[in-house]
Amino acid sequence: MWMTDPGCHNTVIRAWESNPDGLPMYRTTKKLKKCKKMLKKWSKAHFGYVTRKIKKIKELLWKAEEDLVRTGDIQEVVRLKSELNLLIDREEQMWHQRSHVKWVQSGDQNTKFFHNTVTQRKRRNFIRGVRDEGGVWQNNEEVFSTLFTDYYTRLFTSSSPQELD
Structure with missing residues (x-):
């Protein structure tokens, strides 16, 4: 999800521009730590609270559509719909990535999660006719x-x- 946003690349570049003193491995470790810290901060500010943002944009869109009926100005509705679609795509990517992480963590460990996943996949792949x-x-x-x-x-x-x- 981060890679689709140019801000990620810029954040990594800024983190790696730092020049700590010390041996090469120490400098690399410091840069990695700084990169991690900056990416966490950037992610929270840029992607955090996607669900809340979706709810807020839906409310604004509802009001803009009401205004559209009165004023005929469609620009705000188009802008909000575009923003809403972007946020929904991000949310979908987020859930897809979380499900993959969950699968990697739980995997084939005879867990309830594993059995639910396998059952769901079996239903989806089953040919009824x-x-x-x-x-x-x-x-x-x-x-x-x-x-x-x-x-x-x-x-x-x-x-x-x-x-x-």
């Missing part, structure tokens, strides 16, 4: 398994090896 060549919905597993097998058998037996490349 397919349409056959006649357009009829087939939800019998044996029937649509045969349809898949026949389709790929025909595909690979009728194609020359050069066509598959």
Whole structure:
């Protein structure tokens, strides 16, 4: 999420511009610590409280849409919608990253989180049925398994090896 914002790059550059005294490894450690501190501060100021900001922008958008009806000025509505979309994208990235971190931490440790994740993935990947060549919905597993097998058998037996490349 941070990498999508140019402020991250600028913050890292400012942190690495410092020139502490000492041996190279000591200087590197000091720069890393300064970078961490500056990124935390920048993140809190720039990305912190995304959910609260979304709520506030929605309220402002509601008022701007009411004003639009009276005044006909659409610029503020467009600006707020654009800002709201940006914040929603950030929130989505944040939750995606948090779920990945949670997965890395919990992983396959026979936890409730792991079982919920696997169950959700199984539901999402489960094929309930397919349409056959006649357009009829087939939800019998044996029937649509045969349809898949026949389709790929025909595909690979009728194609020359050069066509598959």
